[in-house]
Amino acid sequence: xxxxxxxxxxxxxxxxxxxxxxxQTFPVVLGLTLLSYAVNLFLFGMGRLKTDAAAVLGNSxxxxxxxxxxxxxxxxxxxxxxxxxxxxxxxxxRAELGNDHVDxxxxxxxxxxxxxxx
Amino acid sequence: xxxxVNLASHSFDQILALLVFLPVLSAxxxxxxxxxxxxxxxxxxxxxxxxxxxxxxxxxxxGAGNTPQVYPMxxxxxxxxxVWMYDRLSGLMLLLxxxxxxxxxxxxxxxxxxxxxxxxxxxxQAQLFGLNGAFLTGDVFNLFVFFEVxxxxxxxxxxxxxxxxxxxxGLHYMVINxxxxxxxLFAVGALYGVLGTLNLADLAVRIGQxxxxxxxxxxxxxLMLFVVFAIKAAAFPLYLWLPGTYAETSAPVxxxxxxxxxxxxxxxxxxxxxxxxxxxxxxxxxxxxxxxxLWLGIVTLIMATLGVLAAMNLRRQIAxxxxxxxGTLLIALGVxxxxxxxxALYYWIHTTLLSAGFFLLADIIRxxxxxxxxxxxxxxxxxxxxxxxxxxxxxxxAGLPPLTGxxxxxxxxxxxxxxxxxxxxxxxxxxTSVMLVIALARSGSTxxxxxxxxxxxxxxxxxxxxxxxxxxxxxxxAAAMVLFALPLTSxxxxxxxxxxxxxxxxxxxxxPAVSRLHTHEPHEPPTKSTxxxx
Numbered sequence: 001x002x003x004x005x006x007x008x009x010x011x012x013x014x015x016x017x018x019x020x021x022x023x024q025t026f027p028v029v030l031g032l033t034l035l036s037y038a039v040n041l042f043l044f045g046m047g048r049l050k051t052d053a054a055a056v057l058g059n060s061x062x063x064x065x066x067x068x069x070x071x072x073x074x075x076x077x078x079x080x081x082x083x084x085x086x087x088x089x090x091x092x093x094r095a096e097l098g099n100d101h102v103d104x105x106x107x108x109x110x111x112x113x114x115x116x117x118x
Numbered sequence: 119x120x121x122x123v124n125l126a127s128h129s130f131d132q133i134l135a136l137l138v139f140l141p142v143l144s145a146x147x148x149x150x151x152x153x154x155x156x157x158x159x160x161x162x163x164x165x166x167x168x169x170x171x172x173x174x175x176x177x178x179x180x181g182a183g184n185t186p187q188v189y190p191m192x193x194x195x196x197x198x199x200x201v202w203m204y205d206r207l208s209g210l211m212l213l214l215x216x217x218x219x220x221x222x223x224x225x226x227x228x229x230x231x232x233x234x235x236x237x238x239x240x241x242x243q244a245q246l247f248g249l250n251g252a253f254l255t256g257d258v259f260n261l262f263v264f265f266e267v268x269x270x271x272x273x274x275x276x277x278x279x280x281x282x283x284x285x286x287x288g289l290h291y292m293v294i295n296x297x298x299x300x301x302x303l304f305a306v307g308a309l310y311g312v313l314g315t316l317n318l319a320d321l322a323v324r325i326g327q328x329x330x331x332x333x334x335x336x337x338x339x340x341l342m343l344f345v346v347f348a349i350k351a352a353a354f355p356l357y358l359w360l361p362g363t364y365a366e367t368s369a370p371v372x373x374x375x376x377x378x379x380x381x382x383x384x385x386x387x388x389x390x391x392x393x394x395x396x397x398x399x400x401x402x403x404x405x406x407x408x409x410x411x412l413w414l415g416i417v418t419l420i421m422a423t424l425g426v427l428a429a430m431n432l433r434r435q436i437a438x439x440x441x442x443x444x445g446t447l448l449i450a451l452g453v454x455x456x457x458x459x460x461x462a463l464y465y466w467i468h469t470t471l472l473s474a475g476f477f478l479l480a481d482i483i484r485x486x487x488x489x490x491x492x493x494x495x496x497x498x499x500x501x502x503x504x505x506x507x508x509x510x511x512x513x514x515x516a517g518l519p520p521l522t523g524x525x526x527x528x529x530x531x532x533x534x535x536x537x538x539x540x541x542x543x544x545x546x547x548x549x550t551s552v553m554l555v556i557a558l559a560r561s562g563s564t565x566x567x568x569x570x571x572x573x574x575x576x577x578x579x580x581x582x583x584x585x586x587x588x589x590x591x592x593x594x595x596a597a598a599m600v601l602f603a604l605p606l607t608s609x610x611x612x613x614x615x616x617x618x619x620x621x622x623x624x625x626x627x628x629x630p631a632v633s634r635l636h637t638h639e640p641h642e643p644p645t646k647s648t649x650x651x652x
Binding site for chain 1: 259263266270273277281282285286288289290292293296297299300303304306307308310311316
């Protein structure tokens with residue numbers, strides 16, 4: 001399970017980094033979302049992986065660390081708010097600059113740098 | 119908890135809580151009242167900022183931070199509960215934040231800049247909430263949360279007023295900071311994974327006890343944290359977001375943002391200073407961050423100076439001046455002696471206040487002249503007064519005597535005399551200072567002397583006396599900093615001593631009873647139940 005878990009985090013991070021380096025705002029937002037998924041799983045992993053254990057101290061001999069779960073919850077809430085905001089901002093720049101290139105360049109040069117536009 | 123909680127420290131706890139909760143309550147009230155009139159909103163915002171300023175001044179004057187103070191939230195003792203920590207460094211940062219709040223709010227109200235969006239005051243208060251929280255927390259994860267609060271508020275403030283250029287710069291600013299936040303979480307998770315705590319003081323203790331096999335992970339996590347703070351501080355090579363953001367946003371927001379880069383530098387001083395203190399940390403980790411700060415500071419200073427020379431309008435030039443000051447601060451932090459940090463703190467106050475005021479002055483020039491770029495335009499009204507202000511600010515920022523910039527730089531240079539990189543630091547700081555003087559002299563002569571005699575002057579926007587007061591205030595404080603340089607530098611030296619000797623901080627953080635009773639007997643940190651072994 002550890003290897004699967006670690007490779008999943010690694011894959012999500014790699015995909016997130018790749019997408020957030022794209023030149024259109026949509027892939028960038030998608031990349032940031034994947035990065036936040038990766039980091040949430042990573043935080044979980046830092047409490048060590050355990051199955052069939054309660055997240056409460058003292059109620060059983062075998063319990064899982066509750067603190068990373070609290071951290072993940074906070075991180076999810078924050079990432080959710082940030083994603084909502086960045087989507088609105090991306091839409092606003094799309095409307096104001098007339099295209100979805102991160103530097104507001106025209107479609108022709110955007111296509112050269114960032115692959116096919118969505 | 120001890121029953122012997124004395125009254126003095128109790129009222130003190132309430133002031134700390136006030137500093138954090140007053141702005142957030144004001145922000146909530148302002149959102150709830152968003153249909154109310156401008157007068158009411160301005161009143162709430164101004165009263166909140168005014169109380170913050172008085173409270174922070176009281177905290178400094180009362181000497182409360184002379185021993186580090188701890189306020190455990192809900193009386194949960196550290197390291198289990200989340201603690202607020204207050205010491206002299208926090209006090210100084212809080213005072214600077216409140217001062218900038220007053221100055222930029224005054225300017226925003228005087229120029230009606232706050233009318234240009236519905237939620238300026240609510241976002242402004244939320245920004246102060248995030249800043250105050252970040253300066254008071256003693257917990258790494260809580261620091262992350264407050265970073266997010268201040269960033270989210272700053273995204274909104276940065277876009278205040280709207281416009282395509284502002285949106286574009288705002289998108290860049292937001293994306294790089296979101297990546298930074300992710301990195302912050304990775305670093306925090308890794309630290310928790312190997313050390314089992316997130317309380318700063320507890321982390322420092324456990325790093326001291328950690329087996330050497332963990333040093334690699336600790337170093338990697340700490341360097342990741344350093345990258346995050348370097349993004350906030352805008353150190354080379356992570357500064358590219360700053361000039362666009364600061365130059366494109368509205369003037370009062372840019373003035374308030376003068377503290378934002380300092381948040382990054384503060385976090386380095388607080389987090390890395392505590393974790394890798396020479397007294398507690400293993401010898402191989404003590405010098406982990408210092409060389410990075412030093413070299414990145416030198417390169418940042420050089421790049422920023424080139425930016426100042428190349429900038430095509432005054433606001434962008436000031437943004438690069440902020441970068442130059444970050445470079446200078448990082449050099450002093452990298453040298454990492456009591457003297458160099460004390461000198462850095464003096465320069466820190468100077469650069470935060472003056473760059474904020476300079477942004478406001480640039481806005482006044484833009485309003486009077488129609489543009490703050492280098493185009494030749496007709497003369498502006500009241501050119502003598504505004505030109506005099508420009509000259510004073512330029513001298514201060516470039517580091518010419520008799521203003522604070524000169525004393526700050528002189529003290530920093532004096533403090534690096536023993537460093538093995540003394541030659542390089544002297545060369546870079548002195549040569550860049552000359553180039554800053556040249557660049558600012560050129561800007562001044564372009565803006566004020568190269569006047570288009572043929573064309574008719576535009577109808578300049580009227581600049582009120584209140585707006586000018588906001589521009590004068592930082593200069594008055596700077597003048598006071600020169601006049602009272604001796605008591606100020608000795609106070610800052612004491613602050614630097616406090617930063618460098620984290621053992622007192624750690625003892626107080628892990629045992630609030632010690633802090634509340636103001637005793638100094640040596641006290642072992644309480645034994646903590648370590649995270650369960652899996």
